[in-house]
Amino acid sequence: MKLVTKFIVLALMLTVLFGANLQAQRRVELLGAGASFPAPLMTAMADEYRDITNRRVTINYQSIGSGGGIRQFSEQTIMFGMTEAFLSDEVMRNIERNTGGKAFNLPITLADVVVTYNIPNIEKGLIFDGPLLADIFLGKITRWNDRRISALNPGVRLPRLPLQVVHRSDGSGTTNLWTSYLSKVSKEWETNVGFATSVNWPTGVGANGNEGVAGIVASTPGAIGYNSFSYALLNDMSYGYLKNSSDNIIPPSFDATSAAANIELPEDTRILFTDTPNPIGYPAAGFAWMLCYENMEQNNSINSKQQAEELIRFIIWAINEGQQLSEQLGYAKLPTAAVERSNAMIRQMKWRGEPIGRNILDNE
Amino acid sequence: MKSLKKRYLRDNLMKVFLVGNTIVVLTPLIIILLYVFIQGIGAINIDLFTQELGSPSRAMTGRPTGLVHTIIGTFVVDILALIIAVPFGLGAGIMLSEYPDNKLNPIMRVMNDTLNGMPAVLKGLLAWALVVKPMGSFSGLSGGVALAFVMLPIIARSTESSLMNIPWSIREAGLAIGLPRWRVIMSIVIPASKSGLATGLLIAFARAAGEAAPLMFTSFGNNYKSSTLIGWIMGPVDTLPQRLYSLAISPYAQWHQLGWAAGILLLSFVILSFIIVRIVIREKNY
Numbered sequence: 001m002k003l004v005t006k007f008i009v010l011a012l013m014l015t016v017l018f019g020a021n022l023q024a025q026r027r028v029e030l031l032g033a034g035a036s037f038p039a040p041l042m043t044a045m046a047d048e049y050r051d052i053t054n055r056r057v058t059i060n061y062q063s064i065g066s067g068g069g070i071r072q073f074s075e076q077t078i079m080f081g082m083t084e085a086f087l088s089d090e091v092m093r094n095i096e097r098n099t100g101g102k103a104f105n106l107p108i109t110l111a112d113v114v115v116t117y118n119i120p121n122i123e124k125g126l127i128f129d130g131p132l133l134a135d136i137f138l139g140k141i142t143r144w145n146d147r148r149i150s151a152l153n154p155g156v157r158l159p160r161l162p163l164q165v166v167h168r169s170d171g172s173g174t175t176n177l178w179t180s181y182l183s184k185v186s187k188e189w190e191t192n193v194g195f196a197t198s199v200n201w202p203t204g205v206g207a208n209g210n211e212g213v214a215g216i217v218a219s220t221p222g223a224i225g226y227n228s229f230s231y232a233l234l235n236d237m238s239y240g241y242l243k244n245s246s247d248n249i250i251p252p253s254f255d256a257t258s259a260a261a262n263i264e265l266p267e268d269t270r271i272l273f274t275d276t277p278n279p280i281g282y283p284a285a286g287f288a289w290m291l292c293y294e295n296m297e298q299n300n301s302i303n304s305k306q307q308a309e310e311l312i313r314f315i316i317w318a319i320n321e322g323q324q325l326s327e328q329l330g331y332a333k334l335p336t337a338a339v340e341r342s343n344a345m346i347r348q349m350k351w352r353g354e355p356i357g358r359n360i361l362d363n364e
Numbered sequence: 365m366k367s368l369k370k371r372y373l374r375d376n377l378m379k380v381f382l383v384g385n386t387i388v389v390l391t392p393l394i395i396i397l398l399y400v401f402i403q404g405i406g407a408i409n410i411d412l413f414t415q416e417l418g419s420p421s422r423a424m425t426g427r428p429t430g431l432v433h434t435i436i437g438t439f440v441v442d443i444l445a446l447i448i449a450v451p452f453g454l455g456a457g458i459m460l461s462e463y464p465d466n467k468l469n470p471i472m473r474v475m476n477d478t479l480n481g482m483p484a485v486l487k488g489l490l491a492w493a494l495v496v497k498p499m500g501s502f503s504g505l506s507g508g509v510a511l512a513f514v515m516l517p518i519i520a521r522s523t524e525s526s527l528m529n530i531p532w533s534i535r536e537a538g539l540a541i542g543l544p545r546w547r548v549i550m551s552i553v554i555p556a557s558k559s560g561l562a563t564g565l566l567i568a569f570a571r572a573a574g575e576a577a578p579l580m581f582t583s584f585g586n587n588y589k590s591s592t593l594i595g596w597i598m599g600p601v602d603t604l605p606q607r608l609y610s611l612a613i614s615p616y617a618q619w620h621q622l623g624w625a626a627g628i629l630l631l632s633f634v635i636l637s638f639i640i641v642r643i644v645i646r647e648k649n650y
């Protein structure tokens with residue numbers, strides 16, 4: 001009896017407490033979720049943006065994976081999604097049917113994948129080209145002293161070590177990017193394996209997450225895997241240089257990644273530019289996108305025009321000033337081509353027909 | 365007839381056997397407690413209780429970072445879960461033990477056991493479909509609902525068994541002086557089995573407090589404190605088990621440290637609530 005009374009009292013107290021606070025404060029919380037790769041950048045942007053708005057705008061970003069981001073975005077439980085694989089035509093069509101407006105894929109940062117390996121006494125900088133990597137990941141090359149590897153790396157003494165391929169076992173944007181690169185450089189890979197967030201690997205062992213692949217590579221001499229560039233840098237892994245489609249040897253770098261994206265982009269930016277035509281571009285790079293609705297009031301999780309406007313202001317900040325945070329955190333800056341496309345999409349964002357995106361861009 | 369000496373010997377052997385078994389059972393627990401404590405003690409400082417987590421670069425550049433929002437969020441979600449689960453759990457337990465002839469009981473018992481055996485992540489999905497999707501937002505409330513699903517069958521079971529321990533003659537004494545049946549339950553049976561009920565609640569609470577899976581897509585997580593009080597219930601909040609998981613799988617050494625600290629917090633949270641409830645119960649045992 002006493003127990004029950006206590007709970008009722010507690011419930012009442014809570015109600016009074018929270019009720020007193022109902023008077024709307026001007027503070028805004030924006031909720032987003034998705035890809036884990038851009039999470040360190042997004043959360044750092046959130047920290048920074050919170051500081052410069054005097055704690056008025058808080059962005060809560062949770063990393064649940066690209067698939068989860070797309071799913072929760074379509075289910076309208078988050079205000080913006082984040083993904084390393086752009087929305088498929090089917091998802092775009094469904095959203096257009098349900099909300100009467102488009103879903104926008106706004107490039108927010110760049111992802112780059114490096115090939116990581118563990119060969120005793122050999123540091124970073126082994127040179128690979130696309131067809132060679134495809135054959136390694138197809139299981140056709142089994143030893144490190146293979147003639148094709150030596151041909152690309154004259155002067156490097158490669159040991160007679162068996163090659164152990166390591167790949168991701170979970171669905172991931174990194175895998176999507178890597179397999180898309182392999183598909184573009186190898187017909188055989190494209191027809192037999194293809195590209196997706198997870199594929200049927202012809203060979204190798206699987207590991208969970210960037211850290212899982214890195215762990216196996218670090219503990220297995222002769223292992224070869226792929227990691228996001230920032231992860232490889234952060235964990236001091238040996239990574240290779242790639243020969244791009246213009247036959248230039250490109251060491252992974254932020255500039256080379258930005259350059260890869262500085263090409264003619266389609267209006268909705270839904271493009272995979274792995275094996276980039278840009279001669280100074282790094283070939284295994286791609287966008288990470290932020291997902292937003294054109295008709296923002298249609299998103300169930302956005303409750304007010306104020307929230308929608310603050311979200312737009314944050315996006316504009318993130319693709320401009322926010323990019324300054326990129327390099328210190330291991331991300332490449334967005335090229336101007338991508339920012340221009342994003343601006344064009346932001347212009348189309350509406351709240352009950354009112355062009356709030358255009359108003360904010362033009363007036364502030 | 366055996367000699368006295370032999371009897372003493374056997375008695376002592378038995379004692380050694382029992383003490384040995386107790387030690388074997390307790391050793392893993394103590395190892396776990398010690399290990400978490402040793403690993404995490406270095407990360408326990410004032411910032412942990414006053415600062416918000418923010419981004420990983422905060423931790424890596426040595427700026428203050430902590431878990432204050434996670435600690436508050438855990439309280440909010442666990443208390444919400446108790447508020448939701450206790451009435452239903454007690455009710456189901458009372459029904460099973462005090463009205464044993466009811467036709468619904470066999471079905472209820474089976475369903476209760478099914479709910480108990482169901483993976484916790486499914487309970488999270490259920491709460492997502494029932495609360496998150498219609499509300500259009502992840503929320504502390506939905507996390508409470510998910511944890512309530514975890515607590516409910518345990519509370520119902522333990523309530524049933526502790527009420528069953530009260531001899532039937534005591535109920536008859538109450539009925540004999542003219543009390544209605546509900547009054548007998550409320551004023552005689554429940555007070556008499558108070559300590560058993562509290563133990564059941566605690567076990568349910570401790571079990572739910574450690575669950576991360578049902579919270580992933582309900583309370584969802586937050587890197588900051590909610591900016592409004594209502595936001596703790598209606599918006600996404602952080603909880604210790606879920607944050608512990610995400611800190612542990614992160615690639616940052618500093619966050620691993622913080623994860624161990626979160627482990628200490630979670631363990632002490634559960635142990636403290638055990639101690640407090642034990643003390644409260646003992647004082648009122650007249």
